Amino acid sequence: MSVRCKYFSAYSVFVIILGIAPIFNSSVVHADRRGSSAQDEYDDHQNMMNQLGIRQLRPGANPNNQSTFDEATANPYKDSMPDVLTMKDGTKVTSPAQWPKRRAEILEDFEREVYGRIPPDAPRVTWEVTETTNGNSAGIPTVTKTLVGHVDNSAYPDITVNIRASFTVPAGVKQAVPIMLEFGFGGFFGGRRGRQSGPSWTEQAISHGWGYGFINPGSIQPDRGGMSLRQGIIGLTNKGQPRKPDQWGALRAWGWGVSRLIDFFEANPDAGVDPKKVGIEGVSRYGKAALVTAAFDERVAVTFVASSGEGGAKLHRHIFGEAVENLTGRGEYHWMTGNFLKYGASDPCMTAADLPVDSHELIALCAPRPCFISYGVLPGDPPWVDAHGSFMAGVLAGPVYKLLGKKDFGTPGDYLTDPMPPVGKLIGGELAWRQHEGGHTSEPNWPAFLEWVGRYIKAPPLPQPLAPTPARPAATPG
Numbered sequence: 001m002s003v004r005c006k007y008f009s010a011y012s013v014f015v016i017i018l019g020i021a022p023i024f025n026s027s028v029v030h031a032d033r034r035g036s037s038a039q040d041e042y043d044d045h046q047n048m049m050n051q052l053g054i055r056q057l058r059p060g061a062n063p064n065n066q067s068t069f070d071e072a073t074a075n076p077y078k079d080s081m082p083d084v085l086t087m088k089d090g091t092k093v094t095s096p097a098q099w100p101k102r103r104a105e106i107l108e109d110f111e112r113e114v115y116g117r118i119p120p121d122a123p124r125v126t127w128e129v130t131e132t133t134n135g136n137s138a139g140i141p142t143v144t145k146t147l148v149g150h151v152d153n154s155a156y157p158d159i160t161v162n163i164r165a166s167f168t169v170p171a172g173v174k175q176a177v178p179i180m181l182e183f184g185f186g187g188f189f190g191g192r193r194g195r196q197s198g199p200s201w202t203e204q205a206i207s208h209g210w211g212y213g214f215i216n217p218g219s220i221q222p223d224r225g226g227m228s229l230r231q232g233i234i235g236l237t238n239k240g241q242p243r244k245p246d247q248w249g250a251l252r253a254w255g256w257g258v259s260r261l262i263d264f265f266e267a268n269p270d271a272g273v274d275p276k277k278v279g280i281e282g283v284s285r286y287g288k289a290a291l292v293t294a295a296f297d298e299r300v301a302v303t304f305v306a307s308s309g310e311g312g313a314k315l316h317r318h319i320f321g322e323a324v325e326n327l328t329g330r331g332e333y334h335w336m337t338g339n340f341l342k343y344g345a346s347d348p349c350m351t352a353a354d355l356p357v358d359s360h361e362l363i364a365l366c367a368p369r370p371c372f373i374s375y376g377v378l379p380g381d382p383p384w385v386d387a388h389g390s391f392m393a394g395v396l397a398g399p400v401y402k403l404l405g406k407k408d409f410g411t412p413g414d415y416l417t418d419p420m421p422p423v424g425k426l427i428g429g430e431l432a433w434r435q436h437e438g439g440h441t442s443e444p445n446w447p448a449f450l451e452w453v454g455r456y457i458k459a460p461p462l463p464q465p466l467a468p469t470p471a472r473p474a475a476t477p478g
């Protein structure tokens with residue numbers, strides 16, 4: 001047993017004595033045919049542990065208990081931090097021409113061990129526009145289309161998946177517009193956290209000549225483990241059977257839905273959206289999903305990652321706030337691929353230090369495209385997010401942006417010692433960082449984001465406001 005596993009077993013015993021046990025139970029209660037309630041013994045989390053030969057997982061620490069974390073001891077795994085610009089065979093990446101090969105290595109590791117693979121035969125989606133409405137946003141006339149993406153379920157008709165999305169563009173613009181898509185919180189588009197006074201982000205986007213849209217993650221894949229992983233798009237592709245260890249989790253499934261929406265924009269120029277200028281934004285679990293979406297689909301032009309934490313922009317190897325062990329528990333494992341459970345296991349023991357990749361490499365997969373990493377501040381943005389752990393990841397991703405001729409955070413470049421900028425100050429170029437003074441939300445960062453993204457992605461001018469209709473001259477009598 002390695003030193004780090006000994007440390008963890010002592011820690012696990014301590015946690016168990018305290019009586020902190022997993023609180024989520026993924027077993028499913030359903031009514032049987034006779035109308036009585038029966039306990040379905042199927043346990044998906046245990047099933048995955050069995051497939052992987054895991055006998056025990058480490059319980060996660062309370063990610064919100066600040067007193068248990070200490071910056072001075074938060075980097076016990078720094079020696080195993082993968083170098084984003086060193087190939088697996090040890091070759092140093094020194095020119096942009098070498099990057100695609102290194103990128104492919106990193107992508108493969110993230111697919112197999114962290115977020116999972118999308119089945120090569122994932123079904124087609126046929127988009128239907130169910131409603132078109134004229135409206136106005138911030139006084140600018142708009143057109144909104146509501147969409148349903150019907151996923152072909154002919155291979156397994158027992159599961160139906162209809163992706164729900166909507167998008168709005170300023171009306172009467174001569175050219176196609178850039179658009180920001182948001183993973184809608186609360187299971188439906190339009191729901192979001194941290195609503196403020198003043199113009200909403202959607203009004204701000206329209207005023208900048210951008211479109212905005214929402215995609216409903218739950219309509220792609222439920223945000224739950226257990227039986228739910230045998231439903232949604234993941235269940236459909238597995239014909240209702242459990243996942244294999246390297247298959248996709250919910251974060252990739254949600255990203256897959258966004259990719260299908262980009263297909264729609266590509267195939268429908270009359271939608272008025274430039275498919276080469278589609279951005280994605282999300283908060284919290286959807287901040288993770290936004291980063292994953294952009295990392296894997298190079299058609300995503302820009303990413304706005306808000307309060308994403310562990311599984312998103314935060315370094316897995318930074319032991320502060322939420323950690324691998326929290327995401328391998330029953331409540332959150334469904335976001336990840338099955339293989340990810342191995343890194344939270346005490347028997348056989350593996351830790352974050354054994355991961356072949358870390359989140360700086362996920363950010364690097366977005367290079368050279370603009371990526372805006374953001375947080376709020378404590379206490380509104382809770383301790384588990386570990387903004388510093390994401391700042392460190394951004395610093396470590398910087399060399400890839402620079403290799404590709406772009407600007408990184410512009411800090412000295414030592415992730416262990418680089419100071420974070422003051423709250424409210426945006427730093428960086430194509431790779432940017434900003435903390436706002438609010439909580440667990442992206443809202444206060446939208447003005448800064450829209451100003452920043454305008455440096456890299458241009459929107460066509462909005463039509464001139466219609467001149468007021470001149471008063472008719474009075475009819476001449478006679």
Ligand code: GCU
Nearest residue numbers: 283284285286308309310322
């Ligand atoms: C929990 C979870 C986080 C997640 C968040 C959310 O706090 O631990 O990892 O991001 O929920 O998405 O709301």
